[in-house]
Amino acid sequence: MNHSGVTIEGETLIEGVASxxxxxxxxxxxxxxxxxxATGEIIDGHHPQAGKSVAGRVLVMPxxxxxxxxxxVLAEAIRSGGAPAAILLGQxxxxxxxxxxxxxxxxxxxxxxxxxxxxxxxxxxxATRIEVDAESERATIRLS
Amino acid sequence: xxxxxxxxxxxxxLRGDAGRAAQISAEIVVRMAKATGADRLIPIASxxxxxxxxxxxxxxxxxxxxxxxxxxxxxxxxxxxxAIDMIHPELFRGSAEAAASSRxxxxxxxxxxxxxxxxxxxxxxxxxPAFGEHIAWAESNAIVFANSVLGARTARYGDFxxxxxxxxxxxxxxxxxRDEDRLGQVLFRLDRISHRLADSDVLFATLGxxxxxxxEGQIPVVEGIDHASEDQLKALGAAAASSGSIGMFHxxxxxxxxxxxxxxxxxRPPLRVIDVSREDLLAAAAELSPSVSEPIGAVSVGTPxxxxxxxxxxxxxxxxxxxxxxxxxxxSTGRDVMHEIDEQGWLKELQNAGVQIVTDTCxxxxxxxxxxxxxxxxxxxKWAWYAPSNTGLRPVFGSLRECVETAVNGELWRDESxxxxx
Numbered sequence: 378m379n380h381s382g383v384t385i386e387g388e389t390l391i392e393g394v395a396s397x398x399x400x401x402x403x404x405x406x407x408x409x410x411x412x413x414x415a416t417g418e419i420i421d422g423h424h425p426q427a428g429k430s431v432a433g434r435v436l437v438m439p440x441x442x443x444x445x446x447x448x449x450v451l452a453e454a455i456r457s458g459g460a461p462a463a464i465l466l467g468q469x470x471x472x473x474x475x476x477x478x479x480x481x482x483x484x485x486x487x488x489x490x491x492x493x494x495x496x497x498x499x500x501x502x503x504a505t506r507i508e509v510d511a512e513s514e515r516a517t518i519r520l521s
Numbered sequence: 522x523x524x525x526x527x528x529x530x531x532x533x534x535l536r537g538d539a540g541r542a543a544q545i546s547a548e549i550v551v552r553m554a555k556a557t558g559a560d561r562l563i564p565i566a567s568x569x570x571x572x573x574x575x576x577x578x579x580x581x582x583x584x585x586x587x588x589x590x591x592x593x594x595x596x597x598x599x600x601x602x603x604a605i606d607m608i609h610p611e612l613f614r615g616s617a618e619a620a621a622s623s624r625x626x627x628x629x630x631x632x633x634x635x636x637x638x639x640x641x642x643x644x645x646x647x648x649x650p651a652f653g654e655h656i657a658w659a660e661s662n663a664i665v666f667a668n669s670v671l672g673a674r675t676a677r678y679g680d681f682x683x684x685x686x687x688x689x690x691x692x693x694x695x696x697x698x699r700d701e702d703r704l705g706q707v708l709f710r711l712d713r714i715s716h717r718l719a720d721s722d723v724l725f726a727t728l729g730x731x732x733x734x735x736x737e738g739q740i741p742v743v744e745g746i747d748h749a750s751e752d753q754l755k756a757l758g759a760a761a762a763s764s765g766s767i768g769m770f771h772x773x774x775x776x777x778x779x780x781x782x783x784x785x786x787x788x789r790p791p792l793r794v795i796d797v798s799r800e801d802l803l804a805a806a807a808e809l810s811p812s813v814s815e816p817i818g819a820v821s822v823g824t825p826x827x828x829x830x831x832x833x834x835x836x837x838x839x840x841x842x843x844x845x846x847x848x849x850x851x852x853s854t855g856r857d858v859m860h861e862i863d864e865q866g867w868l869k870e871l872q873n874a875g876v877q878i879v880t881d882t883c884x885x886x887x888x889x890x891x892x893x894x895x896x897x898x899x900x901x902x903k904w905a906w907y908a909p910s911n912t913g914l915r916p917v918f919g920s921l922r923e924c925v926e927t928a929v930n931g932e933l934w935r936d937e938s939x940x941x942x943x
Contacts, residue, residue: 446680475680
């Protein structure tokens with residue numbers, strides 16, 4: 378499918394902008410125990426995409442998963458450079474939102490988080506590159 | 522959905538009238554309230570903090586900011602595990618730098634007024650929450666136990682919001698705090714299984730593992746279990762919260778908000794029904810034992826922390842025998858429970874048999890288990906799920922009895938009767 382020029386909208390959970398290669402996860406990943414905060418590598422051996430890196434990518438995932446420590450691991454990843462450029466979620470995940478809030482508050486680093494409805498989420502599945510503009514309540518997302 | 526309304530006191534907190542630490546905390550709680558669609562905040566009776574586990578400089582940076590700004594908790598607040606055993610510091614095999622950062626984090630949370638309980642099983646402490654009480658607990662197994670077994674009410678809080686809620690004494694009124702969000706959604710029907718399996722810790726760990734894998738964020742209801750101890754429900758919840766984002770479950774006829782099936786579902790039909798057979802449980806046990814063909818180097822139990830009853834069971838299973846020197850045997854527990862077993866005279870006895878007690882932390886999050894050739898046997902689905910990525914150790918799953926017999930014999934011992942029909 379050719380997605381060039383496809384633009385979708387989502388609900389901004391954390392403000393910011395990003396433009397990067399997409400990483401669409403087949404299953405949710407728990408940041409704690411599942412992602413190395415320094416490198417962004419998926420280290421959860423149960424995950425079908427184990428070994429891939431979330432660092433610098435626009436991460437598309439259906440929901441968060443697992444431990445409540447994921448807020449810290451995401452915030453630490455944002456601090457140390459192992460974090461995604463942005464996260465697009467199919468379901469709201471307050472644990473991830475909080476990690477991004479605290480990283481922004483402590484270090485001034487913004488990593489946008491956007492909530493997508495089912496149709497918008499489906500549209501992202503085959504995207505290779507995603508531009509996120511989440512500066513207002515409604516985020517604009519360009520897929521290619 | 523009504524927009525968030527804050528009362529005068531909450532608005533004053535946000536303005537900074539109660540100081541900068543309370544203001545930062547209020548900002549975090551309000552942010553969460555908006556993200557979860559809450560229309561107001563509600564007071565809490567207690568809090569349990571998971572942010573005291575060191576994950577890197579962000580952990581200490583955040584806590585120090587609150588301490589420096591004069592932060593103090595407003596409600597009784599307990600601490601979850603940290604990365605080091607402060608009672609047995611010699612067990613820590615990580616870097617001196619990581620140990621020093623963990624101690625600094627402990628000092629900061631103590632300075633905020635938290636009790637140094639250092640356990641992931643705060644429901645084993647004497648002053649645990651009452652039925653219906655609103656609390657702000659972090660740590661996934663503690664959350665699921667508080668909601669499901671105690672009938673207390675906590676959303677799935679995590680690092681940062683836990684201490685923020687403790688400092689302002691309030692949480693968003695959303696999710697598992699509300700009656701309607703606590704009702705069952707997906708029914709897991711357990712087939713008839715043997716009495717031996719029904720009584721075993723293996724049932725609860727494997728069933729929890731399956732539930733976490735298939736609940737898809739919906740609240741699970743289990744039908745087909747007549748009785749369960751708190752430790753068995755602890756194992757089920759911990760497993761389900763590891764393999765899936767489970768914040769609450771019901772067991773019909775066992776847990777307090779599920780006296781009957783209709784009560785568990787609030788009179789609505791289940792959205793989905795999933796049948797669980799003995800073969801499914803066996804497959805889950807196999808999934809948790811990827812390294813079963815290799816020799817066992819250590820046993821680790823107590824994830825979540827071992828209770829007094831579990832220590833009683835362990836003593837019975839060991840039965841005065843010595844454990845094999847070929848296998849290290851670790852039990853993770855809270856320092857309060859360790860003091861209790863010390864008073865009972867069990868601590869010395871277990872240590873003499875070859876048991877290594879680990880407090881304040883857990884063997885699946887921090888380098889404590891000595892590297893020996895071989896794999897680690899555990900009765901915890903949570904340990905088996907997380908230890909490989911956290912510590913590089915590989916698991917073999919079995920019952921507590923299998924763990925003990927393996928440690929006595931010096932090689933893998935299986936209880937074949939577990940999977941046989943009555």
